[in-house]
Amino acid sequence: MEKKDDNISAMCGPAIGEAGKTGDWRDMKPVHDPSKCIPSIKKKAACFLCWLYCPEGVIKATIPIEIDFEYCKGCGVCAEECPAKAITMVQEGEKNG
Amino acid sequence: MADVQIMTGNSAAAIAVKLSHVQVVAAYPITPSTSIPETLSQYIESGELKAEFIRVESEHSALTVCISASTVGARVFTATSSHGLLYMHEQLHWAAGSRLPIVLCCANRGVGAPWSIFNDQQDSIAQRDTGWIQIYCRNNQEIIDTVIQAYRIAEEVYIPVMVCYDGFVLSHTMMPVEIPDADMVSDFLPPYKPHTIVSPENPKNINPVIFPWRRLNAEGVLCDGYMEMRYKLQKALDDARDVIISTSRTYADVFGRDHGGMLWTYKTEDAEIILAGIGSVASEATVAADTLRDEGIRAGVVGIRVFRPFPKEEVKEVFKQANAILVFEKDISYGYEGALCADIKAAFYGTGIKAPVHNYIAGLGGRDVKAREIAEATRASLDEIASGHTEPKTIWLNCHTG
Numbered sequence: 001m002e003k004k005d006d007n008i009s010a011m012c013g014p015a016i017g018e019a020g021k022t023g024d025w026r027d028m029k030p031v032h033d034p035s036k037c038i039p040s041i042k043k044k045a046a047c048f049l050c051w052l053y054c055p056e057g058v059i060k061a062t063i064p065i066e067i068d069f070e071y072c073k074g075c076g077v078c079a080e081e082c083p084a085k086a087i088t089m090v091q092e093g094e095k096n097g
Numbered sequence: 098m099a100d101v102q103i104m105t106g107n108s109a110a111a112i113a114v115k116l117s118h119v120q121v122v123a124a125y126p127i128t129p130s131t132s133i134p135e136t137l138s139q140y141i142e143s144g145e146l147k148a149e150f151i152r153v154e155s156e157h158s159a160l161t162v163c164i165s166a167s168t169v170g171a172r173v174f175t176a177t178s179s180h181g182l183l184y185m186h187e188q189l190h191w192a193a194g195s196r197l198p199i200v201l202c203c204a205n206r207g208v209g210a211p212w213s214i215f216n217d218q219q220d221s222i223a224q225r226d227t228g229w230i231q232i233y234c235r236n237n238q239e240i241i242d243t244v245i246q247a248y249r250i251a252e253e254v255y256i257p258v259m260v261c262y263d264g265f266v267l268s269h270t271m272m273p274v275e276i277p278d279a280d281m282v283s284d285f286l287p288p289y290k291p292h293t294i295v296s297p298e299n300p301k302n303i304n305p306v307i308f309p310w311r312r313l314n315a316e317g318v319l320c321d322g323y324m325e326m327r328y329k330l331q332k333a334l335d336d337a338r339d340v341i342i343s344t345s346r347t348y349a350d351v352f353g354r355d356h357g358g359m360l361w362t363y364k365t366e367d368a369e370i371i372l373a374g375i376g377s378v379a380s381e382a383t384v385a386a387d388t389l390r391d392e393g394i395r396a397g398v399v400g401i402r403v404f405r406p407f408p409k410e411e412v413k414e415v416f417k418q419a420n421a422i423l424v425f426e427k428d429i430s431y432g433y434e435g436a437l438c439a440d441i442k443a444a445f446y447g448t449g450i451k452a453p454v455h456n457y458i459a460g461l462g463g464r465d466v467k468a469r470e471i472a473e474a475t476r477a478s479l480d481e482i483a484s485g486h487t488e489p490k491t492i493w494l495n496c497h498t499g
Contacts (some may be wrong), residue, residue: 005320009196015315
């Protein structure tokens, strides 16, 4: 039998994915081009404004950056903030999308 | 010996808050409730009440502070009136939905436009559907006793309680009040235990987005959907009736005063005519009932003490014998009739109660409702009913238009 929550008010422990896999809300997908990305070009930790601004915390500050598409909602903030225009928003299901 | 002092309704409320060992007070001043937080801030400053008084820039923030403090386990209090209560409206829903046992005193005042600082009950009646328990008091003794009861009720059923009483008529009128013994209040009111312990060791995501359907959370536990959460609140309000009644009885056993559980009655046992109301207007009606009885009209009074949860079963019982029912109320559901009258009539559905019901909208914006005016209105209604006009009717008492 599945466990049932008997809370009288809505609460949950901190966990990834409380609202389900929110990546399937996505309409536009961020596509990353390492050849334009500052940390990738300089081969050192730099910039990472995408990681800083991502409201969902789904971008990892690695070289190259990694985006968790299970939870990326496709808001486009990373593409907007990238000073090197290394991230472009592409319609889901289209070329590179 | 009993400690009886002459005091205003607001003083009675403030003393009750002190006796209830409230830990956090947040309020924004608004007439006629202002002297409650003023008095409490003096108690806190002098050390008489060991609590934190959090100053805020609005009533919306005052209740938000109470919500936050109550969530982490503090017993909290706020007070307001009229536009202050309206400004809290959103947070009233949040408090009830979060099932927090907050107690709020509303010194009832009319609502603009146009501006009025004077008494009617439109402010709190308009908050009827926020999920709060609403208890209305008829004198200052009832205020001090009800605030103490309110904490016990709220903390047992995890529903916030609004203790309402008429602005100026009670808030600023002095009358003798017996102050309950502090140790006895402490025994009556065990410390507040929050329904969920939230702490740095046990962090919680509070009131996250709830989807229409039930779902498994990240830990695989089946969580309620929005409707299940709301149903639990409705059921809790239904179940609160027994707790309100038992709390009132226990209080009477300990302190010797019973203000009625869900409602109170005055000479209704043999009454043919029943006058009904909420708060001080119902109290005034008892004087009118005595006048009418002197004239040979067997009148009685029903005072609705708890408006939500509505005392449906009690209403069915107490009006059973009446040949005529007159509801006097200081509010109006615009485009229909008085909110109390509509609820009383709805409770009669499916019963044998077929008595004519006249609804008097009275005393809006502080207009006096005198006992002799209630008696006159009753005579007029009885004449009309005797002449065969038995249809329900809404009458604006003492309103001179057209």
